[in-house]
Amino acid sequence: MKPSVGRVVHYRSFGTPVGEYASECRAAIVAGVPEGALPVADAERAQEWDSDAVVVDLAVLNPTGLFFDRCPQSEDNHRGGTWHWPERTD
Ligand SMILES: [Zn+2]
DSSP: OOOOOOOEEEEOOOTTTTTTSOEEEEEEEEOOOOOOOOTTTTTTGGGGGOOOOOEEEEEEEEEEEEEEEEEESSSSOOOTTOOOOOOOOO
């Protein structure tokens, strides 16, 4: 399934190292799908991402505010700073 502009996905927040804040799923809207883009902050570590991971520009809806970032996909380990398709809840 390829992401497209306007789809709602999950963004995985960064937890704090000692656990004051857990890593959590946040709602995010796909604001752009850059062709062939690498994660901005992680371009030098691109080989660590899944080869089929798709990078998207997200508008992340935190309960306390919005932020915008370019994020790689991580469907398996949901590491902080990545997006994934929403888990099924049924
Ligand atoms: Zn999720």
